[in-house]
Amino acid sequence: MSERKISPVVKAVLEWGPVLVFFVVYMKFKDATVMFHGTEYHGFILATALFIPLLTVCTLILWKLTGRLAPMQIATLVLVVVFGGLSVWLNDPRFFKMKVTLIYLLFAGILGLGLMLGKPWLQLVLSDNLPMKPEGWTILTKRLALFFLGLAVLNEVIWRTQSEELWVNFKTFGLMILMFAFLMAQGGLLKRYALEEDETDEG
Structure with missing residues (x-):
């Protein structure tokens, strides 16, 4: 299937938006801790926990709009979900x-x-x-x-x-x-x- 063209601005927002959100959340909560089920989570883990679903949603939207994803985009999403998930799960x-x-x-x-x-x-x-x-x-x-x-x-x-x-x-x-x-x-x-x-x- 050929790739459908979308606005460069929309494409940039979907590709770079999650990264910038991660940065903003980290900078805001880098010195904060949140207690959840008896475990303390620091700002980095909070930013990671938000980044994973946000990147997933943005990637799916990009796929829906363009009709395809590059292999590197798929590989990146998989590694983010797996290793980001491990960071959140193990608080590491x-x-x-x-x-x-x-x-x-x-x-x-x-x-x-x-x-x-x-x-x-x-x-x-x-x-x-x-x-x-x-x-x-x-x-x-x-x-x-x-x-x-x-x-x-x-x-x-x-x-x-x-x-x-x-x-x-x-x-x-x-x-x-x-x-x-x-x-x-x-x-x-x-x-x-x-x-x-x-x-x-x-x-």
């Missing part, structure tokens, strides 16, 4: 923090496997919107796989060595900024390997 924020590492390791592994099989799967997902020669897709896929691997390592370093608040800021804004910077840095590659109009028409 480490699982939710490790989730970010696992997501990027998964992405890097999928892209790396595609390259080993001679199938840059990134091309299958984005080729309609970003016409590019096969060599360009191979290079971009390698770079993105290494980038995701770097993000996984960086996340591990930050959550294990820095404060919880710094990690929340990194997750909310740092990852977004790094992703934007990476994409901007690929401008030369995209231009060098872009298909000409006649090549696109032939494809």
